[in-house]
Amino acid sequence: xxxxxxxxxxxxxxxxxxxxxxxxxxxxxxxxxxxxxxxxxxxxxxxxxxxxxxxxxxxxxxxxxxxxxxxxxxxxxxxxxxxxxxxxxxxxxxxxxxxxxxxxxxxxxxxxxxxxxxxxxxxxxxxxxxxxxxxxxxxxxxxxxxxxxxxxxxxxxxxxxxxxxxxxxxxxxxxxxxxxxxxxxxxxxxxxxxxxxxxxxxxxxxxxxxxxxxxxxxxxxxxxxxxxxxxxxxxxxxxxxxxxxxxxxxxxxxxxxxxxxxxxxxxxxxxxxxxxxxxxxxxxxxxxxxxxxxxxxxxxxxxxxxxxxxxxxxxxxxxxxxxxxxxxxxxxxxxxxxxxxxxxxxxxxxxxxxxxxxxxxxxxxxxxxxxxxxxxxxxxxxxxxxxxxxxxxxxxxxxxxxxxxxxxxxxxxxxxxxxxxxxxxxxxxxxxxxxxxxxxxxxxxxxxxxxxxxxxxxxxxxxxxxxxxxxxxxxxxxxxxxxxxxxxxxxxxxxxxxxxxxxxxxxxxxxxxxxxxxxxxxxxxxxxxxxxxxxxxxxxxxxxxxxxxxxxx
Amino acid sequence: xxxxxxxxxxxxxxxxxxxxxxxxxxxxxxxxxxxxxxxxxxxxxxxxxxxxxxxxxxxxxxxxxxxxxxxxxxxxxxxxxxxxxxxxxxxxxxxxxxxxxxxxxxxxxxxxxxxxxxxxxxxxxxxxxxxxxxxxxxxxxxxxxxxxxxxxxxxxxxxxxxxxxxxxxxxxxxxxxxxxxxxxxxxxxxxxxxxxxxxxxxxxxxxxxxxxxxxxxxxxxxxxxxxxxxxxxxxxxxxxxxxxxxxxxxxxxxxxxxxxxxxxxxxxxxxxxxxxxxxxxxxxxxxxxxxxxxxxxxxxxxxxxxxxxxxxxxxxxxxxx
Numbered sequence: 001x002x003x004x005x006x007x008x009x010x011x012x013x014x015x016x017x018x019x020x021x022x023x024x025x026x027x028x029x030x031x032x033x034x035x036x037x038x039x040x041x042x043x044x045x046x047x048x049x050x051x052x053x054x055x056x057x058x059x060x061x062x063x064x065x066x067x068x069x070x071x072x073x074x075x076x077x078x079x080x081x082x083x084x085x086x087x088x089x090x091x092x093x094x095x096x097x098x099x100x101x102x103x104x105x106x107x108x109x110x111x112x113x114x115x116x117x118x119x120x121x122x123x124x125x126x127x128x129x130x131x132x133x134x135x136x137x138x139x140x141x142x143x144x145x146x147x148x149x150x151x152x153x154x155x156x157x158x159x160x161x162x163x164x165x166x167x168x169x170x171x172x173x174x175x176x177x178x179x180x181x182x183x184x185x186x187x188x189x190x191x192x193x194x195x196x197x198x199x200x201x202x203x204x205x206x207x208x209x210x211x212x213x214x215x216x217x218x219x220x221x222x223x224x225x226x227x228x229x230x231x232x233x234x235x236x237x238x239x240x241x242x243x244x245x246x247x248x249x250x251x252x253x254x255x256x257x258x259x260x261x262x263x264x265x266x267x268x269x270x271x272x273x274x275x276x277x278x279x280x281x282x283x284x285x286x287x288x289x290x291x292x293x294x295x296x297x298x299x300x301x302x303x304x305x306x307x308x309x310x311x312x313x314x315x316x317x318x319x320x321x322x323x324x325x326x327x328x329x330x331x332x333x334x335x336x337x338x339x340x341x342x343x344x345x346x347x348x349x350x351x352x353x354x355x356x357x358x359x360x361x362x363x364x365x366x367x368x369x370x371x372x373x374x375x376x377x378x379x380x381x382x383x384x385x386x387x388x389x390x391x392x393x394x395x396x397x398x399x400x401x402x403x404x405x406x407x408x409x410x411x412x413x414x415x416x417x418x419x420x421x422x423x424x425x426x427x428x429x430x431x432x433x434x435x436x437x438x439x440x441x442x443x444x445x446x447x448x449x450x451x452x453x454x455x456x457x458x459x460x461x462x463x464x465x466x467x468x469x470x471x472x473x474x475x476x477x478x479x480x481x482x483x484x485x486x487x488x489x490x491x492x493x494x495x496x497x498x499x500x501x502x503x504x505x506x507x508x509x510x511x512x513x514x515x516x517x518x519x520x521x522x523x524x525x526x527x528x529x530x531x532x533x534x535x536x537x538x539x540x541x542x543x544x545x546x547x548x549x550x551x552x553x
Numbered sequence: 554x555x556x557x558x559x560x561x562x563x564x565x566x567x568x569x570x571x572x573x574x575x576x577x578x579x580x581x582x583x584x585x586x587x588x589x590x591x592x593x594x595x596x597x598x599x600x601x602x603x604x605x606x607x608x609x610x611x612x613x614x615x616x617x618x619x620x621x622x623x624x625x626x627x628x629x630x631x632x633x634x635x636x637x638x639x640x641x642x643x644x645x646x647x648x649x650x651x652x653x654x655x656x657x658x659x660x661x662x663x664x665x666x667x668x669x670x671x672x673x674x675x676x677x678x679x680x681x682x683x684x685x686x687x688x689x690x691x692x693x694x695x696x697x698x699x700x701x702x703x704x705x706x707x708x709x710x711x712x713x714x715x716x717x718x719x720x721x722x723x724x725x726x727x728x729x730x731x732x733x734x735x736x737x738x739x740x741x742x743x744x745x746x747x748x749x750x751x752x753x754x755x756x757x758x759x760x761x762x763x764x765x766x767x768x769x770x771x772x773x774x775x776x777x778x779x780x781x782x783x784x785x786x787x788x789x790x791x792x793x794x795x796x797x798x799x800x801x802x803x804x805x806x807x808x809x810x811x812x813x814x815x816x817x818x819x820x821x822x823x824x825x826x827x828x829x830x831x832x833x834x835x836x837x838x839x840x841x842x843x844x845x846x847x848x849x850x851x852x853x854x855x856x857x858x859x860x861x862x863x864x865x866x867x868x869x870x871x872x873x874x
Contacts, residue, residue, distance in 0.1 A: 037658035037679075037693065039659065039679060039692075040658060040676050040679035042673050061671045061672060065667045066667075068663065068666060069652070072655065073654045073655055145650035146646075146648065146649055146650035147650040147652060149616050149646070149649075150649060150664070151667065152615075153614060153639050153642065154664060154667035154668050155640060155669045294615070294632075294635055296635070357632070357633060358630075359633040539628040540637065543627075
């Protein structure tokens with residue numbers, strides 16, 4: 001008999017170990033007899049239903065995993081159940097109310113046009129209001145709840161994550177839409193509204209909802225901190241309210257009241273809205289994906305190509321309208337939009353890091369032609385600055401040339417070339433100033449998006465008020481009429497050039513000063529063009545080759 | 554049985570950290586950390602809270618970028634080739650979020666899909682993971698309703714769902730019941746036997762000493778020691794606690810022990826003496842010889858070597874940053 005003392009804890013531990021040793025590998029605690037969850041089971045059923053099940057499963061394999069997960073979550077969520085129930089209640093109530101109020105005319109006279117107004121709101125509130133907000137919260141909650149990191153270490157790409165969120169939002173929209181379809185069919189049967197108008201209304205609501213959802217997804221990725229997320233949520237709410245108002249006004253006033261659904265003008269505007277809207281959706285989604293992608297990846301080049309495409313679509317659409325209406329005001333408005341767009345996008349690109357990771361350097365152009373044409377698409381604040389100015393200026397110049405095709409008989413107005421010179425001068429000058437100010441700020445406080453964008457807002461605001469302040473300081477009163485000193489004031493200058501013929505000499509001065517500031521900037525950014533393509537590491541090539549080899553080799 | 558994976562042609566170290574540094578503002582969380590882990594071995598990462606364990610594990614898992622240095626998985630950089638590294642990696646963080654309105658099976662199914670598993674391959678892995686984690690009977694249960702231990706199991710299941718070659722486990726035993734801890738230990742050894750490479754951190758040092766092939770001790774971001782437990786212990790000044798029981802009075806024994814420089818008496822009660830011996834086997838033999846030559850009537854003589862906890866306490870100083 002052994003006299004060794006036995007530690008009770010150790011004994012129990014050994015007993016457990018030996019008890020479980022006979023079992024297959026398991027942490028234990030589970031019931032081996034419990035049936036497996038259906039998700040863990042293959043389709044074994046034969047016959048027609050088994051075939052349907054197999055086909056459905058096969059289809060599900062192609063879907064984005066986030067769409068599958070979100071669909072399971074959303075359809076069980078209280079928010080969806082309540083919203084869907086309220087939508088059904090509202091559409092039924094409106095139908096009953098419409099029929100009762102219009103009785104007995106509803107049997108003899110066309111009354112569909114009065115009913116569709118209510119159905120519009122029943123559809124637009126969940127589609128433009130609830131779905132984008134849910135998508136925003138869904139992506140923001142991934143970051144808040146620490147689930148995002150688990151997501152990014154899977155095979156899902158950042159764009160795949162964003163597209164998953166977007167497609168699950170689209171699925172919700174389709175469910176809401178499916179619920180209202182019988183009501184829309186009912187309005188058509190009541191007469192008073194034609195099918196193209198109904199279709200156009202649906203297209204506008206659907207595209208607005210897509211646009212707002214993609215913008216809300218992008219806003220969700222802008223700020224990882226709690227305070228930033230609150231601001232982003234406020235911005236999303238503001239955007240939703242604005243979109244509801246704008247979409248409502250367009251549908252009520254343009255499509256439903258003026259009946260633009262069936263004429264060519266309505267078709268033109270809706271087509272342009274869809275084309276530009278689609279490009280904006282692509283940019284928003286790509287930007288959201290870029291925000292959540294690892295910093296070692298190239299997060300800029302794809303976006304720059306998309307922005308170029310967006311400008312092409314914008315210029316094409318605007319040229320169509322200008323030539324259709326022969327209106328130079330549209331051209332000037334279009335050029336102002338281009339300049340504003342590139343000022344904002346240029347400022348955002350100024351927040352990019354000038355350092356390129358080895359991974360990004362592997363994808364740089366290697367030929368001379370490639371370097372000449374594609375260097376501007378490389379990530380970095382310097383290339384971004386040049387890209388914004390050159391692309392924006394080219395767009396403005398092309399539009400100015402389109403303007404020369406329009407019969408020019410409005411003598412008091414500034415011609416398209418002079419207006420383009422002013423706009424290009426402001427774009428180059430103000431973006432150059434923003435770069436000169438934000439460069440040291442970014443070095444001191446880190447590369448935050450808010451620094452150059454905030455600098456841009458400040459510079460533009462100071463440009464508006466500084467001539468007036470100077471005038472008040474020197475003469476004691478603000479200027480009553482436009483003088484050359486107001487050339488800094490972009491607001492007054494643009495209004496002036498809209499209302500009367502602007503001096504070409506002053507326009508040339510604005511262009512020259514802008515170009516000078518841009519050239520000063522150019523001298524500071526040559527380092528970014530020193531990057532050369534680096535070879536893909538041998539180990540990566542080996543791994544790529546091993547992955548492409550068929551199994552069993 | 555773990556799903557069959559084609560053997561990787563890579564013959565170098567599966568995990569390699571080369572001069573890894575990570576700064577957060579003025580604080581250097583990880584400072585020049587370098588070590589390698591060969592295929593099929595378990596490396597224990599030990600250090601006090603705030604030592605830099607989690608940060609270096611996150612860098613290796615492609616969730617953080619190093620300020621300098623490199624973290625490699627099968628020779629692929631976690632910062633420059635994160636997509637390639639992620640396919641080889643299962644990461645179990647010390648805390649993780651869950652989704653609302655989702656049950657355990659849906660959670661695992663989602664991560665299986667996200668890791669590119671399709672069809673029968675996915676259902677097989679789901680069944681294996683559910684059996685492995687003991688979550689089979691809880692498959693329908695919402696995640697929010699799970700206990701801490703069950704959530705740990707679910708997280709381990711998620712890390713294993715795509716059958717990765719490398720497992721990075723940050724405090725995996727936290728929240729597990731004693732039986733599950735024992736099972737975890739056994740499972741980690743069996744995973745290593747299946748050629749999985751495992752980097753594991755834990756505060757329960759006795760567990761690590763039993764399951765790890767090699768350990769690294771980190772404090773204030775710096776790797777203070779690395780190697781097998783025996784190698785690390787050999788580099789330190791060795792301390793052994795020795796207890797002896799004599800027949801009658803301990804006065805003779807105390808006289809002998811007091812004369813020896815390498816001995817530090819800590820207790821003398823009744824017929825028992827306990828003392829710390831600073832030295833190796835040769836010193837222990839010398840002490841025993843002295844006691845016998847002095848005709849001390851020894852009834853019992855037992856020694857206890859430094860445990861991993863003792864080694865850890867000797868190497869670290871309990872500093873945090």
